[in-house]
Amino acid sequence: MAVGVASARQAADEEARAEVDVLNSRLEKTTQLTKKIRACLGRLEATGKSVHDVAGPLNGETKKLQILGNNIDSVLAAIERLRQPVDSKNDEEQIIRMGPDKAGLPNYLASIKRLNKALGDMKASNLRSTQQTVAELQRLVKLGNTQLENSFDKLLRNETPRALEPLHFITKNKPFPVLSQDKFARLGLINSFVAGAYQQNGGSASPLDSPIAKIYIEIRSQYLASALVNLATASASTAKKKNPDAIYRPGTNGIGTYAQAMEGLFTAEYENICNIFTREDWAPVLEATCQPSLVELGRTLRELNGHIKAHMTTDCYLAYEVVEIISELSNNLERRTGELKSTLAASLKPVRETAKSSLSELLEDTRRRVGSLSTLPLDGATVPIVTETMQRLQTMVEFLRPISSIMFSLGDGGWKSGSASRGGGGDAVPSLASFDISADGKDIFAHYCTDTIETLLLALDARARLLLQKKPVVGVFMANSIAVVERMIQSSELAALLEPRLGMLDVWRKKATSLYTDTCKDVSMHLFDVIHTSRSGAGPSGRPSSGQGGAMVVDSASILKGLSSKDKENIKGKFVAFNASFDELVSRHKGYSMEREVRQMLAKDIQNMIEPLYNRFWDRYHEIDKGKGKYVKYDKSSIAAVFLTLY
Structure with a gap:
């Protein structure tokens, strides 16, 4: 069993060693592979650097080639665009050469617009190869604009009458002619196009520098001037009267018709301008168009002014009339057009200054003429200057509106001491309000009238005392002059103005x-008489009663009985002296030249002074010659009859 275990362990170790050997073998292969990879990477890096060095310049050239290609494409596109107007130039040239009338104005203007656009594109390209085409296009555009100007000129001349008689429109109360509506559209379209092109091409911003404006001003200014020239001449010629000493009468000069025609023509012209030109051009074009006519008006007014100055006493009224007419013309034109007021004011200034100065000059003329009288009528008759002075004031009433304006500018009493020539309102033309005849205006004129009358009477009184010397004839002369003055006031429109001031004449009459x-x-x-009488036959006061209005009757015989011989001789002498002086007074009275009212007035005054005294004296002493008439020439009834013959 132990032998078996050992064998199993030995087998396991052998297996582990075998696995280690396998791992070592793989590790060695991995190491070798790593070395190979490192070697390959080294070679790859070297190769990459070589590629980078070569590929970099190629990339830059490629980009340049791309830009060049794009530029070439753009040039080709531009050339293609430029070829279009070049290709169509012949078509546009055909339209331009046809002119706006044959080609039709809208079509003609469209063609010029296309030419202008093509010309702008070609100028922007700045290619040398297109310079000839640019020149050709410029020529066509210039020709087109010129033909537009010619078309405007022709159309306007055809619509403008060669001659126009303003009196035809004035007498028939017809409006002055304007251009027809269909012409307004055509003329306005041409003006708009040409004026715009003129300014785009660097022309002056002033509307008067525009070719169309110049054409319009030239044609229409001549038309206006020729229409008014005869009336200007008539205004100057009608100032020359057949009788140079005749007083100017209202409306006998042609200036009123002249101004009426000018107003009608100028307002009609303003309507034309408003329908052709733009708003900002109306004022300068109207002013320039009317300028020749206004220059002629200024010349005419200066000529009239010279005539007025040379005949101030008879024609100063013409100055007043001119002031009113031209002032009204200015106000009407300003109301209807808003223009021309300052120009008309400058033209009127000489006449207006003369009208202002005339007020003081007429007063001085009165003093001078009276002072130059070398003789006066010995019968006390009045002299012509009295009537002439009052006629002047009567005539002035007919020009009360302009005179009121002039006097307002002078101020009350401004005609004294030469202030009339200094004071004033400059060049300004008075507004309509200044012609309102208010109470103040009437009062100022009434003051001027009384100043004139006072100046006249003072000068006459001084001259009469020097030349006539005797009080009675001086009294008759002054009374006659006062009577003429008063009669001419009462018989005219002066009465309403001067009635509150006639107390001045009462002072002079006294x-x-x-x-x-x-x-x-x-x-x-x-x-x-200073005779002392006895108390017999005397009244309560010790003097005999006169019997005039008293209850007692005077007994002349009784009174005479109480007188001494010396006193009786004195009474006789008084009757004789009275008879002589009274007869002389009656003869002298009848020999004087008296106005009817003066003769009556003075006769009454004589009667009131002498008759009561004589009647009293006669009552007391008529028995001095016992009715024989040796001393007592007149009884009470006969002397009353003599007084009646004095009236």
């Missing part, structure tokens, strides 16, 4: 009456 009746003192002094 002065004139005082001067005239001063001579009555010399007559009346013969009717005053």
Whole structure:
């Protein structure tokens, strides 16, 4: 049994050694394999480095070849695109050469747009080989734009009348003509295209530099100027009156018709411009189109101004009328177009300044003309300057609207001391509101009228005292002048304005009456007695009663009985002296040239001063010549009859 166990253990050991041998054999093979792998890896690494050194440059070249290939494809595509306009150039050229009328405007504009796009693409390519084609396309585009401009020019000229008579539209109250609606669309389309192309090609941003704007301004400005030139000439010629001394009458100058035609033509032109040009172009194109006509207006107004200055006293009213008409024209155009106000203001300025200065110059002219009178009528008759001055004020009322505007700018009393030439509102044209004849405007004008009348009467009074010297004739002369002034106020529209201020004339009338009746003192002094009488026949006061309005009757015989011989001779002398002075007064009164109301006024004043005194004196002393008329020439009824002849 033990022998069996030992044999089994020996067999197990043998088996384990056999397995170890097998493992060792495998390990040796693994080691050898590892060495081989290491050797292979070494060789592989060396080979890889060689491949890397060779493959790197090849990869770079490959990428370059890929980029080149892509570039070539792009160039080929670009060339293909460029070939398209080149291929179609002949077609576009055919359209361009046909012109917009034959080809049709939309088709023509589309062709130019395509040419512009092709031209832009070819310029962007910057290929030398396309330079000739670029030049050809540029030529075609330029030709196309030129033909568009020519088409605009032709169309506008055909639509613009060669001659237009504004009076036809004014007298028949018809609107001035504008371009037809179908032409608006065509002209506007051409303008839009050409102006856009002009600015895209580096043209000026100013609308007036656009070729289309230049064409429009040239054609239409000539049309406006030619339509207005005859009216401008008429305005200047109608200022020259047949009688240079005649006062200008409202509406007799052609300036009103001239302005009416200008307003109608300019507003019609503005409608044309609004339908052709863009909003930002309306103002400059309208201003430029109207400029030649406005220049002619300025020249006409300067000519009128020169005429007014040379005939200030008779034609200053024309200045007032021009101010109103051109101011209204300016306001109407500004309301309808929003433009031209400043230009019209500049044109009106010379006339407006003359109108302002005329107010002070007329006052000075009144002083100067009265001061230059070398003689005055010896019979006290008035002189023409009185009527002429009042006619001037009467005429001014007809121009109260513009005068009100002018006086507002001067201020109340601004016509004094030369301020009329200094004050003012610059170049501005007054608004419509300034022509409202408010109470203030009437008051200022009324003040000017009273200043004028006061200036006239002061100058006449000073001249009459110097030349006539005698108080009665000075009184008659001034009373006549005052009567003419008042009559011409009452018989005209001045009455409503000056009625509250006529107290000024009452003051002057009292002065004139005082001067005239001063001579009555010399007559009346013969009717005053200082005779002392006895109490017999005397009244309660110790003097005989006059019998005038009293209850007692004067007994002339009784009074005379109480007088001494000397007193009686004195009474006789007083009657004789009175008769002589009274007859002289009556003769002188009848010899004066008096206005009807003046003669009545002064006769009444004489009667009121002398008749009561004479009646009293006659009552007391008429028995001095016992009715023989040797000393007592007039009784109470006969002297009353004489007074009646003075009226």
